[in-house]
Amino acid sequence: MIQVEGLSKKFGDFTAVDNISFRVDSGEIVGFLGPNGAGKTTTMRILSSYIAPTSGKASVGGFDVVRNSLEVRKRIGYMPESIPFYTEMRVKEYLSFRAKLKGVARKERRNRIAFVSERCRIKEFENKIIGHLSKGQRQRVGLADAIIHNPPILILDEPTIGLDPHQIKQTRELIKELGKDHTVILSTHILPEVGMLCNRVIIIHQGRIAAMDTLSNLVKEQRIKVEIQGPISDIENTLKQIENVKSVSYTTDNLWNIITIELSEVRDIREQVYQKIMENRWIIREFKTERTTLEDIFIKITAREEGTSSAGA
Amino acid sequence: MSNIITLARRELAAYFLSPLAYVILTAFIFFCGYFFRLYLLGTADANSLRYVLELIGFTSLIISPMITMRLLAEEKKSGTLETLMTAPVTEVQVVIAKYISALIFFIALIIPTVAYVILLLKWGNPDMGAVISGYTGLLCLTGVFLSIGIFVSSLTTNQIVAVVLTFLLLLIGWVIGYAGDFLQEGVWKEFFKYIGFFDHYDAFRKGLIDSRDVVYCLSLIVFFLFLTVRAMEARRWR
Numbered sequence: 001m002i003q004v005e006g007l008s009k010k011f012g013d014f015t016a017v018d019n020i021s022f023r024v025d026s027g028e029i030v031g032f033l034g035p036n037g038a039g040k041t042t043t044m045r046i047l048s049s050y051i052a053p054t055s056g057k058a059s060v061g062g063f064d065v066v067r068n069s070l071e072v073r074k075r076i077g078y079m080p081e082s083i084p085f086y087t088e089m090r091v092k093e094y095l096s097f098r099a100k101l102k103g104v105a106r107k108e109r110r111n112r113i114a115f116v117s118e119r120c121r122i123k124e125f126e127n128k129i130i131g132h133l134s135k136g137q138r139q140r141v142g143l144a145d146a147i148i149h150n151p152p153i154l155i156l157d158e159p160t161i162g163l164d165p166h167q168i169k170q171t172r173e174l175i176k177e178l179g180k181d182h183t184v185i186l187s188t189h190i191l192p193e194v195g196m197l198c199n200r201v202i203i204i205h206q207g208r209i210a211a212m213d214t215l216s217n218l219v220k221e222q223r224i225k226v227e228i229q230g231p232i233s234d235i236e237n238t239l240k241q242i243e244n245v246k247s248v249s250y251t252t253d254n255l256w257n258i259i260t261i262e263l264s265e266v267r268d269i270r271e272q273v274y275q276k277i278m279e280n281r282w283i284i285r286e287f288k289t290e291r292t293t294l295e296d297i298f299i300k301i302t303a304r305e306e307g308t309s310s311a312g313a
Numbered sequence: 314m315s316n317i318i319t320l321a322r323r324e325l326a327a328y329f330l331s332p333l334a335y336v337i338l339t340a341f342i343f344f345c346g347y348f349f350r351l352y353l354l355g356t357a358d359a360n361s362l363r364y365v366l367e368l369i370g371f372t373s374l375i376i377s378p379m380i381t382m383r384l385l386a387e388e389k390k391s392g393t394l395e396t397l398m399t400a401p402v403t404e405v406q407v408v409i410a411k412y413i414s415a416l417i418f419f420i421a422l423i424i425p426t427v428a429y430v431i432l433l434l435k436w437g438n439p440d441m442g443a444v445i446s447g448y449t450g451l452l453c454l455t456g457v458f459l460s461i462g463i464f465v466s467s468l469t470t471n472q473i474v475a476v477v478l479t480f481l482l483l484l485i486g487w488v489i490g491y492a493g494d495f496l497q498e499g500v501w502k503e504f505f506k507y508i509g510f511f512d513h514y515d516a517f518r519k520g521l522i523d524s525r526d527v528v529y530c531l532s533l534i535v536f537f538l539f540l541t542v543r544a545m546e547a548r549r550w551r
Contacts, residue, residue, distance in 0.1 A: 011551070045395075048399040049399070049549075050395055050398055050399050050548075050549070051548065051549050051550075051551070052549040052550055070401050070403070073399055073400060073401040074401045076399070078396075078399040080392065080395045080396060080399075082392050083396075084391050084392030084393040084395060084396055085393065085396075086323070086327065086393055087391075088326075088327055088330045088331070089323075089326075097319065097323050098400065100315070100319040101316060101319055101320070101400045101401070101402060102400055102401060103401060145396070
């Protein structure tokens with residue numbers, strides 16, 4: 001559905017996207033994950049043929065984004081990050097305008113507008129002026145606009161940014177639904193979101209693809225954090241003996257040892273840890289499994305990259 | 314074609330939904346009425362509207378930048394250009410649609426001045442040929458103004474910059490013809506008189522629709538619209 005080869009985009013001296021290649025198959029939901037300024041928006045703008053790449057090739061639905069940009073644009077529904085609107089228009093007017101522009105046949109137009117209004121839950125404010133809508137409502141109109149011509153491919157730039165938790169949940173559910181009959185590329189910098197929505201993650205860092213895999217493969221490693229009182233050397237040695245423990249590190253805070261246990265594989269060792277603590281009659285005040293954050297993945301990935309490059313040199 | 318109509322309709326709706334449109338409309342009608350009254354009472358030559366239209370033309374020079382300033386600058390600033398240009402429309406369609414809607418807006422502005430012609434018909438003895446060619450000239454001239462305005466609007470995201478820069482360019486185009494008046498007969502005099510707006514417009518107002526003047530206006534319009542399309546396309550390669 002989407003094929004990208006050696007894509008680069010430079011703005012003056014600044015390289016926003018640096019030689020990336022990937023493909024997205026029909027029916028997939030793929031997440032672009034990366035911190036702000038990683039090159040997500042630039043990549044999406046190239047895919048939606050808003051800007052042209054400096055070098056490399058990208059095709060969407062079998063059409064080149066530069067040479068066949070009109071064909072590409074007929075097949076995508078793109079929602080930019082800031083979701084800009086003509087604020088003086090009414091929601092329904094706007095959708096009708098966009099439907100016409102995107103070539104929805106006159107006969108189907110009314111049906112399509114009714115359909116997307118239903119699906120994106122904009123029925124109750126369809127006669128409001130867009131300038132008066134809340135952020136969450138604008139978001140829904142943006143999504144409705146993206147799917148109004150029933151495109152096979154959806155490109156959504158940060159679809160949940162700036163929403164409250166309730167709206168985020170609703171938007172995610174909607175995207176998940178849309179993913180059933182659309183190929184979706186979305187960008188985000190929220191790690192759990194990718195886990196909830198996407199089959200596959202592409203992690204972008206400084207314009208390059210740092211990793212591309214399923215999320216469960218990427219977030220393999222886990223951590224357990226415990227705070228216990230006791231002789232630290234004993235604690236360290238005992239905990240290290242547990243199977244699958246990769247490393248044990250600690251800091252001390254008065255009498256308390258704050259211990260981080262890193263695992264080499266996803267395996268539940270909480271019981272073993274607890275038993276060891278009980279056997280030794282250490283005092284415990286906190287015990288938790290730590291979520292891997294985006295930062296952790298990045299640190300790991302960049303560390304790995306540096307490792308391989310120094311090994312190669 | 315249907316895209317151009319869709320886009321132009323939205324653009325026109327945007328004009329009439331903004332308060333600025335009514336400010337322009339009111340000011341324009343006020344000044345036109347003032348000029349008409351001035352010449353009606355002050356000269357014997359009100360029948361061709363030649364001098365009234367000269368002042369209306371100059372008023373058009375002042376308001377044209379205000380008509381065109383938002384056309385592309387606003388889309389760029391608010392980011393709507395991104396949603397617009399990721400829909401299956403071409404730059405040419407967008408530019409033509411915006412240009413046409415600006416022209417239609419201007420025609421809406423001058424429609425009330427037809428009342429002057431009706432007044433003249435009832436109580437005077439107007440030279441209808443000169444009146445029609447004068448209005449044709451006003452339309453051609455403003456067509457040029459608007460094409461320059463839309464081009465400047467495509468270069469900036471700031472509407473104030475767009476309006477000031479357009480006004481300066483138009484003013485230069487208007488007064489550069491005057492330079493010819495101070496020169497001796499010769500190539501340079503002809504040159505300055507030719508490139509300025511004034512002499513071409515005056516020919517129309519005298520009742521003369523000369524193909525040279527029409528070609529002058531049309532070629533300027535096409536040239537600036539072409540530059541506008543190019544300026545928009547440049548976005549993709551920057």
